[in-house]
Ligand SMILES: [Zn+2]
């Protein structure tokens with residue numbers, strides 16, 4: 001299974017929904033969730049996702065794939081959402097329409113102003129790290145999401161495992177526990193160039209120290225390729241499994257409930 005998947009729709013990925021489903025079928029993936037970066041009505045974050053008016057087309061493509069591959073594999077329609085409280089009601093409506101939502105923070109956005117620096121550009125200050133953590137915990141607490149994607153993404157731009165990094169990681173992990181939301185070991189970070197720190201080379205994410213801390217809790221963990229290309233649908237799956245094993249973490253599985261024709265509700269078990 002893979003529930004974190006991006007197609008050409010996001011503008012920085014490639015492959016059609018149909019190509020992804022064919023790739024999933026070839027790899028005996030029983031559950032393929034498409035999770036395009038979710039556009040919002042005011043087109044905030046537009047550079048990293050489809051336009052708001054492409055929603056119908058994306059969801060229709062997913063629907064077509066569901067029908068085409070019925071009986072062979074389950075295709076779930078989803079979105080990866082950058083959460084702000086101002087979009088809560090909107091996301092709730094999206095969630096009712098599709099099969100599941102996942103959550104991530106890519107920008108240090110603020111409720112009041114447009115814009116917000118990308119977590120991927122420039123190094124994060126201690127203050128930025130706290131902003132990231134606040135945003136992440138608000139998303140996890142919203143009750144909308146199946147799991148939090150790459151919770152340790154801050155490590156892409158924050159290099160030291162200091163008191164701040166520890167406090168922020170602890171806050172994110174404890175928030176996931178208290179809201180019964182899973183956290184994701186994300187393969188996409190393993191594909192990015194390694195980061196050189198004083199302790200040696202490491203993945204930008206997943207961050208070992210984060211997951212060592214997570215293993216001290218009864219945390220629910222999932223893994224996904226976060227593929228932006230059909231050829232990468234299964235990429236690094238073994239590495240993520242080993243990473244989880246090395247950190248004494250076990251992946252949870254998904255329960256699929258059929259709630260309508262080609263419509264599902266997905267929960268963690
Ligand atoms: Zn993306």
Ligand SMILES: [Zn+2]
Nearest residue numbers: 004006080226
């Ligand atoms: Zn993603």
